[in-house]
Amino acid sequence: MxxxxxxxxxxxxxxxxxxxxxxxxxxxxxxxxxxxxxxxxxxxxxxxxxxxxxxxxxxxxxxxxxxxxxxxxxxxxxxxxxxxxxxxxxxxxxxxxxxxxxxxxFEYNAAIPAMLLRLATRYRLGLISNGSGPMQRRKLRDAGIESLFALVLISGEAGVAKPQAEIFQRALSFFHADTATMVGDDPHNDIRPAHLLGLATIHIALPGDAPEALADHVLTDILQLEETLSCST
Ligand SMILES: [Mg+2]
Incomplete structure (x- = not known):
């Protein structure tokens, strides 16, 4: 269910x-x-x-x-x-x-909405992003993914930003969940604060970025996400 x-x-x-x-x-x-x-x-x-x-x-x-x-x-x-x-x-x-x-x-990448659509059949999806509301909303629309999230939390709208624990806690409380898996590229804003709250974490390591040691998984391409989730659950 x-x-x-x-x-x-x-x-x-x-x-x-x-x-x-x-x-x-x-x-x-x-x-x-x-x-x-x-x-x-x-x-x-x-x-x-x-x-x-x-x-x-x-x-x-x-x-x-x-x-x-x-x-x-x-x-x-x-x-x-x-x-x-x-x-x-x-x-x-x-x-x-x-x-x-x-x-x-920004260049449209059809593989991203396709992947999120498949994931949305198995997961409840939330987006947590730092930035201005209008800019992040426009990026979501242009990427074709705005409607795929049950929850969109943007710091410029929410009044709270990563790495503050509160923004993650708001997401958990929205979903009435004790835990979740956080996926992001930024060790400081995405991985470490989520890890501190006991969430599972998946670090998308960018070229030249050190893999975050605290992360449960480190990927170099977001399109490896589905396979990683299938193997770990
Ligand atoms: Mg990021």
């Missing part, structure tokens, strides 16, 4: 949608639009236009490090970017506004 089926809680960014790929596409466009603010700053040895591409690659690597898989809070990311590249024609607020263009750079 589905009403007492096990509960599966999932993170959104970099778990169900490839947020880092969208970020890189958005940033490539951003660097194109604002090349003058980056190209030669603090790089006196790089005055040759032939070096422009190399400079922009360096800038991209720098920004990707600053972004830290999107785990750097956005206000902090925007301020740090402007501090580092003061020629950018933005305030932190207008940069945040520009940042929302990332929504246009």
């Amino acid at each position: 589905l009403h007492d089926a096990p509960v599966l809680l999932l993170d959104l960014d970099n778990t169900l949608i490839d947020r880092d790929a969208a970020f890189r596409r958005y940033m490539a466009d951003f660097l194109d639009r604002h090349a003058a603010a980056f190209a030669w700053q603090d790089r006196p040895s790089r005055q040759d236009k032939n070096d422009r591409q190399a400079v922009m690659q360096e800038v991209m690597q720098d920004i990707i490090a600053l972004d830290a898989y999107g785990r750097t809070p956005r206000a902090q990311f925007c301020s740090a970017l402007l501090q580092r590249y003061p020629a950018l024609p933005f305030t932190p607020d207008s940069l945040w506004h520009d940042h929302q263009r990332i929504l246009d750079h």
Whole structure:
């Protein structure tokens, strides 16, 4: 019976949608639009236009490090970017506004709603995501998965965020469940707090990310989730 089926809680960014790929596409466009603010700053040895591409690659690597898989809070990311590249024609607020263009750079992956539809026959599905309500809702809609969750908890709407225990406890109480399995990419926000509450955890390790030792399972691809759940239950 589905009403007492096990509960599966999932993170959104970099778990169900490839947020880092969208970020890189958005940033490539951003660097194109604002090349003058980056190209030669603090790089006196790089005055040759032939070096422009190399400079922009360096800038991209720098920004990707600053972004830290999107785990750097956005206000902090925007301020740090402007501090580092003061020629950018933005305030932190207008940069945040520009940042929302990332929504246009996500690629639809039909395998994700298909997998969630199958899982929804065996699990009660909840989504727990940090971010602004409008942005996360748009990502869910564009990914074709908004209607597949019995519960959607977004920090910007809920007033509580991961890694606070309360957001996980709200999910458990919604489902009248003592436990659940939490699936996410972020050791700090998804895995460790869920583990502390006694939940089973599945870490989706991103390229370059260390597998979280506390996790019950570590996957490198969300599409391995069904097989892992079948083997562990
Ligand atoms: Mg995430």
